[in-house]
Amino acid sequence: MSDLFLSMKNISKRYTGVQALDSVDFEIERGEIHCLVGENGSGKSTLIKIISGVEQPDDGAQIEIEGQRQHHLQSIDSIRKGIEVIYQDLSLFSNLTVAENIALAQTIAADSRFINWGAVRRIAESATERIEVQIPLDELVTDLSVADQQLVAICRALTSDVKLLILDEPTTALTRKEIEALFRVITDLQTKGIATLFVSHKLDEVLQIAQRVTVLRDGKKIGVFPSGELSSEKLTFLMTGKKLDYSHYEYSAQSVQPLLEAKDLSKAGNFKDINFTLLPGEIVGITGLLGSGRTELAQCLFGMTQPDSGEIRVLGEAVHIRSVPEAINLGIGYVPENRLVQGLVMEQSVGKNVVITIIEKILGALRLIDPRKRKESIKHWIEELSIRIPSVESPVQTLSGGNQQRVVVAKWIATDPKILILDGPTVGIDVAAKSAIHEIIRKLARKGMGIIVISDEVAEVFHNCNRILVMHKGRLVDEFRAAETSEEEVQSCVYTVR
Amino acid sequence: MKKWFKHHETYVLLVIILFSMIITLVNPNFLTLENMFDLLKSYSFIGIFAVGVTFVLISGGIDISFTAVATVAEYVMAVVIIKYGGNILLAFLLAAGVGILLGLINATLIHFFKIPTIITTIATLNIFYGILTVLSGGKWIYALPDWFRSFADIRIFTLHSAEGIAYGLSIITLIWIVVIVVAWAILRFTKLGRGIYAMGGSMTAARRVGFNIFKLQMFVYSFMGLMAGLAGVVQALLVQTVAPNSIVGKELDVLAAVVLGGASLAGGTGTLFGTILGVTLIAIMSNGLTLMRVSSFWYNVFIGLVIILSVSFSAYQRRARTKRAIIIEGE
Numbered sequence: 155m156s157d158l159f160l161s162m163k164n165i166s167k168r169y170t171g172v173q174a175l176d177s178v179d180f181e182i183e184r185g186e187i188h189c190l191v192g193e194n195g196s197g198k199s200t201l202i203k204i205i206s207g208v209e210q211p212d213d214g215a216q217i218e219i220e221g222q223r224q225h226h227l228q229s230i231d232s233i234r235k236g237i238e239v240i241y242q243d244l245s246l247f248s249n250l251t252v253a254e255n256i257a258l259a260q261t262i263a264a265d266s267r268f269i270n271w272g273a274v275r276r277i278a279e280s281a282t283e284r285i286e287v288q289i290p291l292d293e294l295v296t297d298l299s300v301a302d303q304q305l306v307a308i309c310r311a312l313t314s315d316v317k318l319l320i321l322d323e324p325t326t327a328l329t330r331k332e333i334e335a336l337f338r339v340i341t342d343l344q345t346k347g348i349a350t351l352f353v354s355h356k357l358d359e360v361l362q363i364a365q366r367v368t369v370l371r372d373g374k375k376i377g378v379f380p381s382g383e384l385s386s387e388k389l390t391f392l393m394t395g396k397k398l399d400y401s402h403y404e405y406s407a408q409s410v411q412p413l414l415e416a417k418d419l420s421k422a423g424n425f426k427d428i429n430f431t432l433l434p435g436e437i438v439g440i441t442g443l444l445g446s447g448r449t450e451l452a453q454c455l456f457g458m459t460q461p462d463s464g465e466i467r468v469l470g471e472a473v474h475i476r477s478v479p480e481a482i483n484l485g486i487g488y489v490p491e492n493r494l495v496q497g498l499v500m501e502q503s504v505g506k507n508v509v510i511t512i513i514e515k516i517l518g519a520l521r522l523i524d525p526r527k528r529k530e531s532i533k534h535w536i537e538e539l540s541i542r543i544p545s546v547e548s549p550v551q552t553l554s555g556g557n558q559q560r561v562v563v564a565k566w567i568a569t570d571p572k573i574l575i576l577d578g579p580t581v582g583i584d585v586a587a588k589s590a591i592h593e594i595i596r597k598l599a600r601k602g603m604g605i606i607v608i609s610d611e612v613a614e615v616f617h618n619c620n621r622i623l624v625m626h627k628g629r630l631v632d633e634f635r636a637a638e639t640s641e642e643e644v645q646s647c648v649y650t651v652r
Numbered sequence: 653m654k655k656w657f658k659h660h661e662t663y664v665l666l667v668i669i670l671f672s673m674i675i676t677l678v679n680p681n682f683l684t685l686e687n688m689f690d691l692l693k694s695y696s697f698i699g700i701f702a703v704g705v706t707f708v709l710i711s712g713g714i715d716i717s718f719t720a721v722a723t724v725a726e727y728v729m730a731v732v733i734i735k736y737g738g739n740i741l742l743a744f745l746l747a748a749g750v751g752i753l754l755g756l757i758n759a760t761l762i763h764f765f766k767i768p769t770i771i772t773t774i775a776t777l778n779i780f781y782g783i784l785t786v787l788s789g790g791k792w793i794y795a796l797p798d799w800f801r802s803f804a805d806i807r808i809f810t811l812h813s814a815e816g817i818a819y820g821l822s823i824i825t826l827i828w829i830v831v832i833v834v835a836w837a838i839l840r841f842t843k844l845g846r847g848i849y850a851m852g853g854s855m856t857a858a859r860r861v862g863f864n865i866f867k868l869q870m871f872v873y874s875f876m877g878l879m880a881g882l883a884g885v886v887q888a889l890l891v892q893t894v895a896p897n898s899i900v901g902k903e904l905d906v907l908a909a910v911v912l913g914g915a916s917l918a919g920g921t922g923t924l925f926g927t928i929l930g931v932t933l934i935a936i937m938s939n940g941l942t943l944m945r946v947s948s949f950w951y952n953v954f955i956g957l958v959i960i961l962s963v964s965f966s967a968y969q970r971r972a973r974t975k976r977a978i979i980i981e982g983e
Contacts, residue, residue: 230862245860247853249920250846258850262843262862269841 159184159318159349160205160237163216167200167209174200175211176373182318185347187340189360189381192370193393193585194554198353201370202320205351206239207232220317233259236317240324244307248296252289253278256309263314281309285339301332308339319343320351325359326581329444329610330649337363355585357386358613369393390585402636403596405620408435411470413604414455414486414573419464424450425628428464432573432604437595439615439636440608441648442625448608451625452575455606456488457481468573482511487571489562489579498550498562505532505546507561511569535564539594556587563594574598577608592618612648616641624648660914660966664929667962668936675940682936682943685811686819695935696828697886699928701906702913703835704879706927709910710839711872712852712919713769717758718880719900720780725750726884727784730793730894733800740803747881754780755877759870781900793894804889824886831882836924848872852919908955909934912962933958 160182167175175197182188192198203209204217207229211217217224219235246255257277261269278291287305295303304324311319321340325333340350340363354360360367361381369376369392376392412431419428425447432438440448453459455466457475465472468484475481481488498507509516509528516531518524532546539560543553550561559579566574576595580588595618599605609615615622616636624632624647632647676683701718708715725747733743754776761772807820839845847868850858859865888894913930915922934955941951 229860233862239860241860243856245854245857247850247857247920249853250849254846258846259861261846264843267843269843269846 157183158218159186159220161216161218162205165201165204165215165217166212167197167204168212173373175204177214178370178373178375180368180375181378182349182351184317184349185344186349187344187352187363187365188349189352189354189364189367190370191354191357191360191367191389191393194556194583194587195372196370196393197373198370199322200373202239202322202351202353205232205320206237233314236315237320238311238314238316238318239320240304240307240311240322242323242326244303246295246303246307246310249294251292251294252298252306253291255295255306256281256291256313259310260313277313278309281312284312285309285342287339301328301335304328304336305339312343316348318349318351320353322353323355324352325354325356331443333359355583356611357389357585360389361386371395394585401617403437403599403618403620405436405599407433408602409433412467413469414606415465415467415470416455417465417467419451419454419461419466421450421454421459421461424454424459425625428630430623430630430633432606434572434602434604435599436621437599437605437607437619439619439622440606440625441610441612441615441622441644443648444610446625447628448625449577452488452577452606452608455481455575456486458488482569482571485570485572487566487569487574489566489574489576498558498565500551501549503547504536504541504543504550504553504561505529507550508532508535508564508568511565531568535568538567539564540590554583554587556583556590559583559587559591560594563591567598571603573604573606575606575608579607579609580611580614588614612645613641616644660962661923661926661929663965664912664914664926664933664962667958668929668933671933671936671940675936675943679943682940686813686817687939687943689819689821689825691935691939692825692828693822694890695931696822696824697883697890698902698906698909698934699828699931700831700879700883700886701902702909702927702931703831703924704876704883705906705910706913706915706922706924707835707839707848707872708769708876709915709917710852710920710922711848711868712855713762713869713872714907714917715758715773715873715876716770716903717754717773717777717780718876718883718906719903720777720784721751721754721877721880722884722887723896723899724754724780724784724884725881726888726894726899727788727793727896729885730796730888733797734793734795737797739799743800744882744885747885748878749881751877751879751881751884752874753877755874755880756870758877759873762873763866763869777900777903781896784896788896790896792896794892796888796892796894800889801892804892824889827882827886831879832924832928839924844868844871849920852921854920905934905955908959912959914966 158181162178162180165175165178165180178197178201180201190198190201200209204211207227210226217227224231247258253275257274260277261274275291282289282291285305285308289298289302289305295306298306308319324336328336340352343350352360352363361384364381366378367381367384367389368378369389371393410433412433414432416428416430420426428451430438440451442448450459454461457477457480460476466475467473473484475484499510509531512531513523516524516527518527536543536546541557541560541564543557550558553561579595580591595605595607607615607619620636622634622636622644623630624644634644672683681687701722704718705715728750729743729747732738732746758773758776761767761776762769804824806823808823808826810818810820812818839848847858847863850861850863851865851868855865884899887899891898909930910922910927911917911930912933913922913926913928915926937954937958938951941954942948
């Protein structure tokens, strides 16, 4: 008997007009930690859907689980074979308690039509014990942190006799520390003979956890590699087919008049004694753990909240930014952390989203929107940021993550800001789209804009900023010049336990 | 103690106690057994509806058509028992059958055409009610059989007031109580019930974890239909006439009661205990205002205010609970 848990051969899947997968072969060994990488649209999610039986492959496919040929694999068969998927959205029931969430799958599988609450509790307890975590079982899932919710999802998967755990982009919303904890759980599961298929955009994580990596590009399998033979650069090349530029952002002094200054800025419960300056043409990175106060600082600079004490100066003049329109008038733009929730009106067209911040500028006579001006400015920004869309009338929700992010950026640079604050500008988008966004940021800075990039990916701020500020528990604890430091140095500053 | 204040129900209960005290101070007749039994009887009708609506709201849907369903069930029941005779059990079975059937029509439309539940049920409200009006010509029915009349007067136990008037726990209230107990058991102790909560929490997640959404929806809307059928008969028992236009229009009263009880229009939350409290609050406000000789027109204003206050208060509570704070060093 071979050591393969799952073997898939000649997997193709065609949707109307798109070849999502093109005769892909894929295999996972028992107890292996395997990573699946590829850009958006490379076919990763389709492959997962086929493994989990949600979608059926086109004719000619061969799937074997534990040496047994599977015909028409359905979700229920896949679950019975011990395959559990934890989707990015976790598929938890936020209105139910932790215990019920964990035990639900078991409860449904049971023959009885009735619920035994004692059994629910026992199942939940044994699952949490298995990965040695403490989660309050009677809390509603909605009251937990994202990291804890993820553990609940893993516990739920463990209640069945799981042999392959599939994690779809599990680390997107986690801090570094939480990711380490998750990785410990995964390696712990491996010692119990459970294989993990890990899908991620973050290449350093992939290389850290995986034994083997399968790379997909445009629905085709590029290859499967032992992670020891790979580096971030090589992996990027395999995924995109092109070499990406990892150069630093070179800042050349344009003016010594700071665009933005913060002096002893404090807000109780959020941040304390923040001092920094931002010069024209600078890209300043603010990094730190989730909850270090970085987002709260950004929101304060943008007038969404008011500081308790301290001063904000724009172009040397002390200002009180009491609202978002005031911030926009002062030339400040803000691209929020959660682009889906705060940045875009998802159901509306790309065009309408782009001009939403500059309605004042496209008004014609009678203060009504001038259709000609509107069309021109939409066209201008879409070209400027090379947003690929079938039509400006397409709803934003139909775009890929990378293009959505560009629409948000377009929306804000359309206001012609002097200062642009980007909070997590590339969260959840793939490598190529990421580098395109970075290119836009650099281009804007070279034109004299001052840019603040907030990110928990140290690599991102290190490569794209000329200065890096590290926040910890609401304070600025250190400052680095990118040219005079190394990624490791910044990394260790962020993760040092204080 | 602290745990109680996490629950919406606690606040509704406090409001009920407060109102009761105020009303009793103005008119001591309010807090008498006689008045309480009377309220329990006359609000059984709204109460049975509310149980069905609770199920629908928990499942993440909404139903507007239940009043029309109740009217159709009531009318069909009345016509049949007058023409062919029968007994009270048959009357209930008949109305229940009609209710379930119309509920299944709702569920089918919702599931297969993926129309939002509110639109589907607004449409079916008009269709069901429209067809009934056309076929019945809007005629009222008065000549209900004697056994139907006498059933309504049955009391589980009887007490006498100081003036010698008999009162007690009506069999109609007992029907409501039985409905609540059965519904509570379904929600709390069956896979089906937990499935309804799961579906209301997240339809996609429920499907992924293996629930059959079609079956769940069929159950939820036919259960609503069943409740509507029962409520139709109860209404006929209470007023002893069947008028095609007497029930339709009460949808929002029932929804108000259920929402007051803590069920969310977003789905996934709500309890039967909350619904009972919601119905109770509506009942004592209506009754209390009458006893305090306040014009009944004020009733609507009060209901509206109480809904806004109670719902926004519990939303505020939730927000305060989940607000994240950052610990700053040295503070």
